[in-house]
Amino acid sequence: MLDRHVQSEAAALTRSVAGTGWAGTPFADWFADRVEVNRCLVERVPLDELRGWRFDPGTGNLAHESGRFFAVEGLHVQSSYGPVAEWRQPIINQDEIGILGLLVREVDGRLHGLVQAKVEPGNITTVQVSPTVQATRSNYTQVHQGARTRYLDLFARPQDRVALVDVLQSEQGSWFLGKRNRNMVVQVAGEVPVGENHHWLPLHEIRRLLRIDALVNMDTRTVLSCLPFTFPPDRARPEDDGIMAGLVRSLLGEGRARSTLGEVLSWFTEAKSRHELTSRRIPLAGLAEWQRTPEEITHREDRHFSIIGVRVEATEREVVGWDQPLFYPKGRGVVAFVVKNIDGLAHLLVHARFQAGLLDRVEMGPTVQCNPDNHPKSRPRFLDEVLHAPGERILFDAVQTEEGGRFYRSENRYLLVDAGEDFPEDVPDDFCWVTAAQLTALQRHGYYVNVEARSLIACLQSLW
C-alpha cells in the first residue's frame, strides 16, 4: 500500500532548464545544489495512522490534535448556478491567515526578489522557487516548535517597511473553505543577510521561470501577479499590431479598454447577484457521495479528488518530520485565458466563477478552469476552443502545480490562447473582456481575482 517516493529531482530540473538560457547561471547552480541538499522523503501512510491527526469520533472531521493547522470537514452546497444543484464534499478549513511574502530590493535600477528553495510534500519535484517567507500563523507562533521563520520580522512589523503589495487573497475555492492568505511584497533599502536557501534574482527573471514546468510554486505566482508589470529593460518591446504588442499594452494599462473599470465592477456585481449559492459546514462523516477506508477518503465514482496521508522526512524544514493529510486531485486540470486583441489592445476573457468555498461565492476566474475528467458527459464552455487551438495561437503553455503543502501532485496545464479574429466579442453573461491592467488594479483588493487567474496573470507577465 505504501508508495515510497524519494523526491530528489535535480536531474529532472537540469533537463528542464537545458536550452532555456538558465543552464550554468548562478541561479541554476544554486537551485540544483538546494535540490541536492533538501532531500526529502515523502511516503504515503494510511489516514488512520497519521501521527498527530485524528478523526473526531462524533463528526468524523479530520483535524490536528493541537487544533491548529487545518481540518478536513464536510460542506453541503446548494446552488442555482451550474449543472449540479446540490452536493456534499470534503473541504479544508483553515481559519488562520498566513503570510506569503516576497522581499524586494532595487539593485542597479532593477527590482530583485529574494526567492527561497522550499520543500513541500505534495510537490512533484519536492523543491520549488518560493517567496522569501511562506508562513502560516501556526508557523510563526511556533505551534510545532520549530525554528522561527527567517525574515518573517520584516513582514510582520507594521513599521519600518514599504509594502508594495499587502492584500488578502483567496485560494482554491473548490477545496478550501474561505481560505485567504496575506500576499505581501515588501521593499527594503539596505542589505539583508542571505541564507543558503535564499537567492536574489531580478523580478523579470523570477517571472520567466514560470515557463519551466512546475518550478515556481503557487505562492510565488500569486504574489508576483499582485505587483503591477513593468516591461523588462533587457527586452525589445513589440510595437506592431499583433497579439504580443496588444498584451504589452494590456499589461501596462495603455489604450482604452472595452469596458471602464466601473462597468467591469457592475458586471461583476450583477453576476454575483444573479445566482444563489448557499453552503453549510457539515460533518465529514455524513457525506453520501464519499467513502472512507483506513487508507483514504475517495469519491464513490472516483472523481474530483481523494484525501490521502503522507509522512514527511525533511532536512531543512522548521521541524524535522511530520505527518499530514493531503488532497490528491484526479487527473490534470486545464486553466486558460482566451485573449483577443480588440482595437489593438489585448483583452482577457474573464469568467465570473462560483466556487463553494470562496468567501463571497464568486470571483473572476480564467476563461477555462476545469478537470476534463470530471465532466465525462458535458464539455465546459470554451474548453475545446482552448485545447484545439493551432500551435501559433498558443502563447503560453506550461504545467504548474498547486500548493504542495495541502495538495498532492496537483497539476494544471496553464494556457494563454489567442482567440483569433473569428472568436466573437459578444460572450455569455457570465463572461467579460477585461485588460490585464484592469485585473491588476482589482488585485489591489482581495477576493476579485481567483488564484488560478492570478497564476495566469503571472504566466502572462513571464512572456518577456
Add this chain to the structure above:
Amino acid sequence: MLDRHVQSEAAALTRSVAGTGWAGTPFADWFADRVEVNRCLVERVPLDELRGWRFDPGTGNLAHESGRFFAVEGLHVQSSYGPVAEWRQPIINQDEIGILGLLVREVDGRLHGLVQAKVEPGNITTVQVSPTVQATRSNYTQVHQGARTRYLDLFARPQDRVALVDVLQSEQGSWFLGKRNRNMVVQVAGEVPVGENHHWLPLHEIRRLLRIDALVNMDTRTVLSCLPFTFPPDRARPEDDGIMAGLVRSLLGEGRARSTLGEVLSWFTEAKSRHELTSRRIPLAGLAEWQRTPEEITHREDRHFSIIGVRVEATEREVVGWDQPLFYPKGRGVVAFVVKNIDGLAHLLVHARFQAGLLDRVEMGPTVQCNPDNHPKSRPRFLDEVLHAPGERILFDAVQTEEGGRFYRSENRYLLVDAGEDFPEDVPDDFCWVTAAQLTALQRHGYYVNVEARSLIACLQSLW
C-alpha cells in the same frame, strides 16, 4: 401582551421639520400626505403565533414556511479579539442579495434623486424617505405574490443604464450572517413617470434630510454614502482653516492625506490578520445565554436584543398584510466618528472592527459603535470623549434608525465630533486616521466600510 401601536406620525414629522426650512416645501407637503395615506398598523404578536413562520422542531430555527425571506438561527463565535472570547447568539441568515437602488437624473445641471415614501414595520415613524427601489430577491421574484416592484426593471437590466454605483455592501455584522445588499445609483437621461409614492429631490436636499431624526432610512443612507460628494452650488464653501473647511477638503479629496491609500490598505490587512475569529452556525435551540418563551426570545441578562413578532397591516405595500419576526435592540446605541484637522485636512478616526456576521470578519467602522447599556463594567474606547465633548465640537447629532424591515425601533445616535487639538494623533493599532475621500474610494468596493460608518459618511455629506 399585545402592544397595539398605530404609527401615524404626520404630526411628529410636522413638528420636526418646523424651523428646518422644510416646512411648506413641495417635498414636505408630499411627505406629510404620504404619512397620512400610508397608515400602517403594527401590533406585537407572540412568536408562536406568527402566521407563515415556524420553529423547526429539530433545530429551533425560526424560518418562513416558503424557505425564503430570512431565518433566525444560532451562531457560535470564538475570538481572540475583544473582551469576550466565546459566545452564542441568534443571528439573521438571509442568503439572497437585494437591490437598494436610487434613480438619479440631471435637472438644470444638478443631480436629483427619486425618493420613495416607504413603510417598514420596525420604524418609529412608519414612513421614511427610502431609495427608489428597495427589493429583496423574494420581492422581485414575487414569492409573496404582491405587485411587481415599481422601477425595478431600470436596475435589474444590465444594459440601457449608467450605473454610478453598483456594489455589494454589508449590513449589520452583529445581527446578520454575511448579509449583503446591492447598492445602486443609476442615472437616466429621460423622463420617467412618477408614482404618488415617489418624489424627485435634488441630491443635496436628500442629504440634508439626514439632519432630521429618523426621517431617512438606512438603505438611503448607505446608497448615498457610496456616491462621491460634490459641493452644493447653493452653499458658500468655507475657506478658513477650521474643521468645517477641513471636512470639505476631506470629502473632495483635496490635500495630502496622512496615509496613502496603500498604507491604509496595509493597515487594514494587518488588522485583519492580527486576530482570529471563527464562527459556526448552530441551532437556535441550543443557545445557553438565551431563553425562548411563547412571546419572544431574550438574553438571560436582558442585554443586546430580543426577538419579537409583529403583525402588519399596511395599505401601500406589495402585499396587504403579513407577520414577521423582528430583532428588538435594547436601548439606544452611539455611533460616532471622531474627526480631527491634520494640517488643515480633516481625518476620520476609523476602527478596524471585528463583527461575527461580517463576511471577512472585519470592516472599517466608526470610532465608536456600541450600545453603552451592554457594557456596564467597561467603557468602550473613545465613548467618553464623544459623549462629553463640548457642544461647539459636536458637528452632527441626530438619531437614525436601522433597517425597519428587520429591526424594531433600532435607534442610534449618530455623531460627528471634532476631536480638538489635544486629541493625540497616535492611536491604538486598530485605529487609523483616514480622509472622507479615501473612505469613499474604498466604498467603490464591497466589505471595506461597515454600514454604520457608511451612514455617518452620509451624515457628514449632509452638513452643507
